[in-house]
Amino acid sequence: MGFMQKQVFRLGFSLLVALSLACGIFIQPAAALTDEQKLVSEVWRIVNRTYLDDTFNHQNWAAVRQKVLEKPISDQKAAYGAIQNMLKTLDDPFTRFLDPEQYRSLQVNTSGELTGVGLQIALNPQSGKLEVVAPIAGSPAEKAGIRPRDRIVKIEGISTTDLTLDEAAARMRGPIGSLVTLLIERDGEGEQEIRVVRDRIALNPVVAELRSSPQGTPYGYLRLNQFNANASMELAHAISSLEKKGAAAYILDLRNNPGGLLQAGIEIARLWLDSGTIVYTVNRQGIQGSFEAFGPALTDDPLVILVNQGTASASEILAGALQDNGRAELVGETTFGKGLIQSLFELSDGSGLAVTIAKYETPNHRDINKLGIKPDTVVTQQILTRDEIGTETDLQYQAALDVLSKNAVVAKLGTGE
Incomplete structure (x- = not known):
């Protein structure tokens, strides 16, 4: 009889395990990721698989994902913000998120941050400041006297300190013939305001x-x-x-x-x-x-x-x-x-x-x-x-x-x- 009880107990135990496993499988869809969370996870995975620095700027990259997904992500805008915050922890200005419009425009010109004024820009890795790599030949920016290594302090009165590269580029884009005012800082010359008329940028290389x-x-x-x-x-x-x-x-x-x-x-x-x-x-x-x-x-x-x-x-x-x-x-x-x-x-x-x-x-x-x-x-x-x-x-x-x-x-x- 004792043997039978043991058998029953074992069967009961294995049934219990099977039930709890089945419940686990059954319950899972209720906790499924939302589309917004899936997008965040997709970005996390790509970085996890391909990013050059496998210390991820000396941090636990899995913990970064966990932290981002703990907070509710209500809509697409919130997802994009969460992704940008996650990427910011890498402290690499070249690893960045592009919304659909920015992504399309980058594919079209295939040469970085070309804008309506004709500037190639970068964030200086040491200072974090927005810097001109070079004005495009014959562009409005070149004609206005903007030079390589100039630092762009403000765009239309808005400080560039908190702008991403793409946000800065977007603020300089605009209809042909419209005006944009840039506050430029140059070594040995201090700050100066330069007004640039936007135009189509000819890309004959x-x-x-x-x-x-x-x-x-x-x-x-x-x-x-x-x-x-x-x-x-x-x-x-x-x-x-x-x-x-x-x-x-x-x-x-x-x-x-x-x-x-x-x-x-x-x-x-x-x-x-x-x-x-x-x-x-x-x-x-x-x-x-x-x-x-x-x-x-x-x-x-x-x-x-x-x-x-x-x-x-x-x-x-x-x-x-x-x-x-x-x-x-x-x-x-x-x-x-x-x-x-x-x-x-x-x-x-x-x-x-x-x-x-x-x-x-x-x-x-x-x-x-x-x-x-x-x-x-x-x-x-x-x-x-x-x-x-x-x-x-x-x-x-x-x-x-x-x-x-x-x-x-x-x-x-x-x-x-």
Whole structure:
């Protein structure tokens, strides 16, 4: 009988366990996540899987999710706010949430925060201040005299201290012909108010001209304004055309080029290199991916690259690749120093997420984030007007010409001419 009781007890116990398990399964839907909570979880998962820093800024990332989901999230606006607060704990201005409109606009221009005034902007990682990377060539901002490294203190009287990058960009967008007032802070000059009339921003990335040096050598002057999806193809056409016209050397002007697509930077490096590594990418596992040149280059002619403080991101990948491979000499000023790579993720409700997934190193394993690339020949330059670029008043351009003429002489000696 005792045995039977034990059996019954065991059966009863296992039945109880089965019931409690079944209840657990049965009860679960009542505690299911709302659509708003699902969106927050989706963002958390993407960051958890891909973010470069696996310490998540020295915090328990799972606890961050728990904390956010404990509070009620009533609507989409609240969900977006909760996501932004969660991402803020990473202290990385480049990892950010984009609402559906911001996400669409980023996809359209593929080159960062282009706005109705034509500025590429970034949050300075050290100071947290909103900073100009570079004005877009020919844009209203450039015409109004805004320069790389200018800090934007206020937009229409509103302090930028508490604005995200995208909120700041949105405040500078607006109808063509409308006016926006910016309070700018500049080193050595204090604060000044600049009024800019918004306009359509032309994004023709390449300027190409055949010129003649003082010694009579024909050379190609190429200016690249940004790395959008057309940049590589446009530059390839320009080089081929200049080669046919007899160019014997090149100056590639990357000054105030704020970057854009990583792939465009890699493709353009391949136009100049027969072989060699272009860039290493390092993710949080420390795994290095590398991109190689496989030739043939479109030209082996001597090349000088012009850089300055507004040369950033994909521009730095290109400049670093050609400098480290001994393919080009760099002239100008130390570059901006953005060595982080973001990936764009589309979320289930049409919004987007930019996440820092890797950093990059030049072929000689230089990490340029916050450091920039130092040119072979350092030449500082007063700010030029649009019409002065590439003229006699452009000291960096004149220095590039000097380097080219020396290189041409060395090349001739090498061939015994």
